Amino acid sequence: MEDFLFADDSKTIEVAGATEPFHILIVDDDEEIHVITKMALGDFKLDQRPLQFHSAYSAAEAKEVLQARDDFALMLLDVVMEDDHAGLNVARWTREQLGNRLIRIVLRTGQPGQAPEEEVIAKYDIDDYKEKTELTYRKLLTLMYSSLRAFRDLQAIEQYKQGLERIIQASAEIFSARSVNQLSQGILEQLVALLTRSKVAAYYKLPLDGFTASGDSTEQLQIIAATGQYCSRVGEQLKQPEVREILETLRQRKDQVAYQIHNNTYYGLYQTSHGAFYMLFIEGVGELSETDQHLLTLFMNNTAIAFEHTALLQVDK
Template identity: 60%
Template sequence: MTDTFLFADENNTSAAAPRKSPYKILIVDDDDEIHVITRMALSDFQLNGRGLEFISAYSGQEAQQVLQEQDQIALVLLDVVMETDHAGLDVARWIRETLKNRLIRIVLRTGQPGQAPEEEIIARYEIDDYKEKTELTYRKLVTLMYCSLRAYRELLRIERNRQSLEQIIKASAELFSASSVRELSRGILAQLVTLVTHADTAAYCSVDGLTAKSRSNGFEVLAATGHYAGDEGSRLQQQVEHTVIEALVQRPEPVSFVIHQHDYYGLYKTRNGRSYLLFIEGIVKDDAPNDELSEHDQHLLELFMNNTAIAFEHAKDHNLDG
């Protein structure tokens, strides 16, 4: 019973982010009992409100097929000996060298200790951990999940920042075109979201047409990340709380925000009467109490709203076609 308290603190955040997708865990082992035991042991595991989704493969070849078909697998629990004595090592090499995936955490599990030197295996195959099956107790398995998934999360954040920086550099070549403004804003938005929160979904919209009678036509998406990216250049198709935005419109301040059901709504009003909305899903950080943002994070978001609004106003005033 005491083991259940090992991750009780982090489970408390699950209610704060109900829409977070689970981490994908690939179990690769030719022993069906290992799959059953692993699933049972980790059935209630959560990290910052995200549970686990288990995918099973029973051979090295099947594992490669799954990895080609499935994206965003965070961790592979990989048996060494399956159809051959080194099938697991072949999969590990294939992940790093052929699939060229450096983000997936790879943990080798072996039921035959001493079959391969641990130090040599970890160094040669870029393995993140090497465990004997007999030593993976419930507590150690949970600890392994925490360490591996936290490392994966941080590597994923670094990769997203790298991609958004590439967008910024690419867009900076033509700073005065409307298409460049959109590209530049998208890159900055993607980087901003990863800095402020663990989420990756946000939309930056013009809300010139917002009225109580024309809600469905009031949001033109100028830049977006995550599943809002498909709405860029058109009307926002996803669900937002219009009453929240209408309340922000009524405020006298040029820049204001509210966190509603863990989502961020920020509104910037220009001097010529236009308004811009920044919407971010799951804005609240894992360790933030009572849906609070730090002053630094608030300042970053206000800067983004202010500067991007100026850029889009410049594009409109000069009749640039995005």
């Protein structure tokens, strides 16, 4: 059997800024377990997303870390720490009190007799149970693939649900400006969940004179719908000088809908019949099928029409 101490060099785990990492929480009172796990998985990626590790050395510390952020994909959790059932208590607390159903929980133990596998799996809402002596490098990789794929798919389902909820809420007042924003938000959330494993997207409006006014046209981009980190910035003007060249290139094509993918980010520009422009930005997009392109074009076309009609209705009032 392979030795658990499988890594042969040490490196700092760095996460590419452009790609959202999977956040992994290691909970173990043995510092060596933290070190060798990070070393072994330093180059691991799924869907081009790296790992970012967080450490806790006790059950109490683990609870603090879990309360501080809600986007952990996986928790590698030692059973025996402060006491023989510390890890089991953290697992139960995470599901029942914290209410986190998305994080994948893998229990690891160096003393299997303390918590028999069959009993633990039956009583606790965990996703896997491993003895540390059996968790070889290959088995650890298999564990990461299966756990992170499960988290990824559950997260997408949750995004579908949130997007559908917004769409249903918006249908009650379909002609109000607030409702059009909410409807666009809901559809965008579902699109992002369907087309990419990321959840970072923004939909901008550029005023009619945005390309002719002096200065950087991107400074006049207003966020009208968003997901992920941009959600709290809907309604703001967004300054992104690095987008200017892409924006100008798309406009020069003179197509009603023009797009390009740069550094796994989708940039789509839509021009209405009245000369207004809308730009869609989605992180984490690879190649797009014809169906994917069609869906994004429909989104930009129909939401642009909805926003334009809403603006006309507001003027008429």
